[in-house]
Amino acid sequence: MNSLQRSCYILLCLYFVLSAVAAQAMPFPQGRLFSVQSPQGQLSYVFGTMHSEAPEVIELPAAIQQKFAQSSTLALELEMTPEVILRAFTAMMLTDGRQLSDIIGARLYQQLVPLMQTQGLSEMMLSRMKPWGVFALLSAPKQKNGLFLDIRLYQQAQLEGKSTFSLETVEEQLDVFDRLSDADQIRLLRQAVAQFDDRKRQFAELQQRYLAGDLAGLMQMNDESMQGIEKALVDRVMDSLLLQRNRRMAERLQPLLNQGGVFVAIGALHLPGENGLLQLLKEQGYQVEKAY
Numbered sequence: 001m002n003s004l005q006r007s008c009y010i011l012l013c014l015y016f017v018l019s020a021v022a023a024q025a026m027p028f029p030q031g032r033l034f035s036v037q038s039p040q041g042q043l044s045y046v047f048g049t050m051h052s053e054a055p056e057v058i059e060l061p062a063a064i065q066q067k068f069a070q071s072s073t074l075a076l077e078l079e080m081t082p083e084v085i086l087r088a089f090t091a092m093m094l095t096d097g098r099q100l101s102d103i104i105g106a107r108l109y110q111q112l113v114p115l116m117q118t119q120g121l122s123e124m125m126l127s128r129m130k131p132w133g134v135f136a137l138l139s140a141p142k143q144k145n146g147l148f149l150d151i152r153l154y155q156q157a158q159l160e161g162k163s164t165f166s167l168e169t170v171e172e173q174l175d176v177f178d179r180l181s182d183a184d185q186i187r188l189l190r191q192a193v194a195q196f197d198d199r200k201r202q203f204a205e206l207q208q209r210y211l212a213g214d215l216a217g218l219m220q221m222n223d224e225s226m227q228g229i230e231k232a233l234v235d236r237v238m239d240s241l242l243l244q245r246n247r248r249m250a251e252r253l254q255p256l257l258n259q260g261g262v263f264v265a266i267g268a269l270h271l272p273g274e275n276g277l278l279q280l281l282k283e284q285g286y287q288v289e290k291a292y
Contacts, residue, residue: 027279028272029216033064033292036278039285042260045071046278046288048268050210052141053148057207063292071263074157075165075256076150077249078173087170091178092133099127100134103182104189112189115196118142131185132177138192141203153265165256167249167266176240184233191229213292215272222269243275250280257286 028034034046045067050057060068068074078084094100101109112134116126119142126134157164177185195202202225209217226234249266256262270277282288 026216026219026273026276027282028276028288028290030213031215031271031290031292032210032213032268033067033290034271034278035287035289035291036257036264036281037287038258038260040258042258044257044260044262044264045291046264046266046271046281048210048215048271049149049153049265050207050268051148051150052207053143053145054207056211058147058149058152061292067291068153068156068263069160070261071162072261073163073165073256073259073263074153075167075253075262075264076154077167077266078170079164079166080151080154084166084170088174091170091174092130092136093128094130100129100131101127104131104186108186108190108193111193112138115193130177131182131189132180135185135189135192138189138196139199141200150265165262167252168245172248173245176237179240180237184236187229187233191226194228195225210268215268218269219272242270246270246275246277246280250277250284253277253281254284257281 032048036044036046038044047064047068052058078088100112104112112126113123115138116123116134119137121137129137154164180188202221206218206221209221249270253262253264256264266277273279278288
């Protein structure tokens with residue numbers, strides 16, 4: 001996987017790493033595909049994705065494939081164009097003349113060098129990355145080709161002549177991390193280093209729960225993964241990364257949903273919960289039901 005594909009993968013994996021909210025008695029705790037009917041009767045679908053290239057993830061069940069095929073528009077967090085991927089990659093790099101070791105110190109930096117080599121990242125590239133970018137990469141499984149589910153859906157939509165729509169910009173997604181202090185970024189990075197050896201098992205369990213449509217279980221796992229990080233930091237990041245983004249996406253989806261024929265594909269952890277996208281749409285008058 002080249003650097004641009006890696007940056008796109010990192011960008012989308014952030015939501016599985018940092019989406020930590022309570023999983024008890026939450027709205028929409030189960031499912032992968034949901035029908036959304038507007039007050040005027042127009043029908044669309046919201047599909048929760050997992051940012052993985054595993055065959056069992058990217059090979060969608062026939063029922064989901066059918067709804068995708070019937071839709072005229074694909075709405076994504078981001079359209080995976082080369083320009084978007086380049087902007088995401090650039091956002092993760094230091095541009096103020098400093099190197100990573102200047103920010104995190106020599107000891108932590110030397111811990112990172114062999115870990116990042118297992119990810120296929122050279123020390124030269126590592127030295128130029130922002131701490132939060134390294135944190136994201138450490139928290140994601142190593143990829144072979146970077147053609148995860150979201151990108152494959154985008155490519156398929158292009159082949160079929162569907163309209164595509166971005167619900168956000170790269171800058172909106174990543175601004176929360178750029179606004180973190182160096183100290184907060186280092187706290188997140190230390191957590192990723194501490195969990196690195198258990199990462200493969202954690203991701204395998206995440207994938208298993210995703211395939212079972214266990215949204216509440218995914219939320220619970222991510223809540224557990226953030227234990228050990230200062231609660232105030234988690235709350236700050238979560239408000240910007242999940243809650244504010246859910247509200248923004250719900251607002252921007254309304255004109256599309258009122259037209260109907262939309263297949264919305266976003267990270268599964270955006271869907272459940274009282275502040276999840278599905279509940280927000282329901283509160284805005286849309287009829288939301290589990291379809292798969």
